[in-house]
Structures are given as structure tokens and as C-alpha cells.
Amino acid sequence: MREQGGPDEDADRPREKGSGDMLTTRFTELVGCSVPIQQAGMGAVASPELAAAVSEAGGLGMLGMARSGGRTVRGLRLQLNRLAALTARPFGINFIVTPESLAEVEPGCFELAASSARIIEFFYGWPNRSLVDLVHQGGALVSWQVGSREEAVAAAEVGCDLVVAQGVAAGGHVRGTIGLQALLDEVLLEVDLPVLAAGGIGTGRAVAAALMAGASGVRVGTRFVAAAEADAHPEYVDQLIAARAEDTVYTEAFSTNWPNAPHRVLRSCVAAAEAFEGQFVGETLDLDGTSEKLRRFGSLTVTRDTTGRIDAMSLWAGESVGAVNRVQPAAEILRELWEEAETQLRSVSVAQAVAPV
Numbered sequence: 001m002r003e004q005g006g007p008d009e010d011a012d013r014p015r016e017k018g019s020g021d022m023l024t025t026r027f028t029e030l031v032g033c034s035v036p037i038q039q040a041g042m043g044a045v046a047s048p049e050l051a052a053a054v055s056e057a058g059g060l061g062m063l064g065m066a067r068s069g070g071r072t073v074r075g076l077r078l079q080l081n082r083l084a085a086l087t088a089r090p091f092g093i094n095f096i097v098t099p100e101s102l103a104e105v106e107p108g109c110f111e112l113a114a115s116s117a118r119i120i121e122f123f124y125g126w127p128n129r130s131l132v133d134l135v136h137q138g139g140a141l142v143s144w145q146v147g148s149r150e151e152a153v154a155a156a157e158v159g160c161d162l163v164v165a166q167g168v169a170a171g172g173h174v175r176g177t178i179g180l181q182a183l184l185d186e187v188l189l190e191v192d193l194p195v196l197a198a199g200g201i202g203t204g205r206a207v208a209a210a211l212m213a214g215a216s217g218v219r220v221g222t223r224f225v226a227a228a229e230a231d232a233h234p235e236y237v238d239q240l241i242a243a244r245a246e247d248t249v250y251t252e253a254f255s256t257n258w259p260n261a262p263h264r265v266l267r268s269c270v271a272a273a274e275a276f277e278g279q280f281v282g283e284t285l286d287l288d289g290t291s292e293k294l295r296r297f298g299s300l301t302v303t304r305d306t307t308g309r310i311d312a313m314s315l316w317a318g319e320s321v322g323a324v325n326r327v328q329p330a331a332e333i334l335r336e337l338w339e340e341a342e343t344q345l346r347s348v349s350v351a352q353a354v355a356p357v
């Protein structure tokens, strides 16, 4: 693996067009990226190629570890090698930590992850000190994506370096039950850590709004599903492009292999799965190339390797989906987001400067 870039490396790095000191935040300083935007860990969609492209463009790319076969040391190493061939910039690794998912993580995975990435992130399990200590001992920072003030406080108490506040408009599995603005207010009042805002953020205006509200950065998921480097099935991406915020639904429909876990998907896939007659909607490949049958109403990330009734599978989508208009390189998505955010933030500061006292 090539060495990870630290905060000081940015000093020699040419500043991307439009980038200014305005967007240096506690988050960018902590992780050593130049743009306060994190690409969400999104299972297999968050491929090494996507994470590397986002990191190379100045954001924080995240490798998703929810894919079958991805939670073995061999699977993780394969993905880290692909990533290392593409970037030496800081990146993170995301793990789902339900009891079932944790049981599938092979011993040695967290240690390997912590010695390879700048930040390790956990989601969907109550903050846990032993995991945090393990990652710190391995040399990485720890982030926890949370859905409530209580969970954010618990993350801070067990020693996390960063929290992600996830509002209910988020795509994929949703820990949050309230709107992002209200959650952010509650978390920022209680926790003295850099806080990222997540859920429904797909435009530079929304990025600017979150920063103005006190977030140290934002986490963007759905918008990056349509990145050229993401491992998302083209039919899934086409459906995202056609959809608007009101075409998503917060539901527990896709629960056969992950019960009691609310999520947000395209409304159309719930209807298609309901109408589907049969036990299996298709198949997908794990990292080793082994085929896996997909149950109706199963929770999975629909990759390019997936075959069958794509329309009836869990098509995760946040309310940010209205901002997904075409397939774009990840670097272009990132640039659009932060250039528009900077313009918005500048217009606010100009308006404040000229406003009569």
C-alpha cells in the first residue's frame, strides 16, 4: 500500500479551481482532505474505483464493506490493492455493525482496515468502545454514523473522532427518524466533535446550508450512485435519474435478511417486489465471483454483476435523488457540489457585508 496522505500534504498540492480557505473545516483538517465532502460508504456501490476518484478530487472517498466476501481479510486486501493503485490520498472504510454483520467480519479485518485507511466508520450498531479502541490502536480515526442525539453522545463518550448525523431523508438504511436540520441542531449542541450532515444532500445549495447550520462537512450518498466509477447496475442508475424526492419511500419492506431496519428506497421497487411472484428475484456475485441467489424483499446493493428483476430489488435512494440527472465522473460531481456551495456561501457573506446595520 502506498502511504496515506496526511493534512500537511495539502500544502504542496495545487488548489482546485474555486477552492478557497472558506471551506477549510474541522473535518478537512482532521482527515486531510481539501473539500468538506465525504462520499458515503454504500456497500458494493462504494467500490475502490469510486472511493479513489472522490479522494483524488479532494473529498473523502469511502470503501463500502457490506458486500458479501468483502468482510474477509482476503476480500478486504483485494479491494485495498485496487484502491492503492489509484490513489495515495486519505480514504475511509465503512462497516455495518449489526450483530449479524459483525459476526461475519473475519478476525484481522478491522486491524488491516485500521492500518490502511485514514478513517474507519461504523453504522447501524450502538457505539462500542472496544471497536473504537481497536481502530485507534491500528492507527486510524473513528467515525460513527448516528441517527439521534443520544447515539451521537454515546459515540463521543466511547472516543469517536467524528460523527455523521443522518437525517430521515437519507437513502439506504436509515438510522435517523427526524429531519436533518433538527438532528444537526441537537447533535451540535451536545457533541464537541466535527459533525458531518447526511441525508438528502445532493446539491451545492444543500451543502452550503449544512455548513451554514454548523456542520463541518457533508456526507453524500445517492448522488454518487450515479458516478461513472460506482458499481451500480445501469438500470438502477436510470431509475434514479428518472426519480424525484417524492418518488422515494421510508419503509421496512426489504427486510427478509435484515429485519427491523428502516430504509429509504424508490417507491417503484416496493410495488414491483409486491407484484413479483416467486421466491428469488435474481442473482448477484460476491467478491470471489461466487453466485448468490437473491430473495424477494432481500436487502442488497444492486451492482453491475446483479441479474434478474432489477426493478423489484432494493433500489436505495435518498430524497437527494432529484439532483441525480445523469451519469458523471465522481470528480465532476464533487466539483459541482463544492463550486456551487462556495458560490452560495459567498453570496451569503456578501449579502451580510452590505446589509444595513
Ligand SMILES: Cc1cc2nc3c(=O)[nH]c(=O)nc-3n(C[C@H](O)[C@H](O)[C@H](O)COP(=O)(O)O)c2cc1C
Pocket: 040, 041, 042, 043, 045, 064, 065, 066, 094, 095, 096, 122, 123, 145, 166, 169, 170, 171, 172, 173, 198, 199, 200, 201, 202, 219, 220, 221, 222, 223, 225, 301, 316, 317, 318, 319, 320, 321
Ligand atoms: C446505495 C446506498 C447504499 C448505502 N449503504 C450504506 C452502507 O453500507 N453503510 C452506511 O453506513 N450507509 C449506507 N448508506 C447510507 C449512507 O451512508 C448515507 O447516510 C445516505 O446515503 C445519505 O443520504 P443521501 O443518499 O440522500 O445522500 C447507503 C446509502 C445508499 C444510497
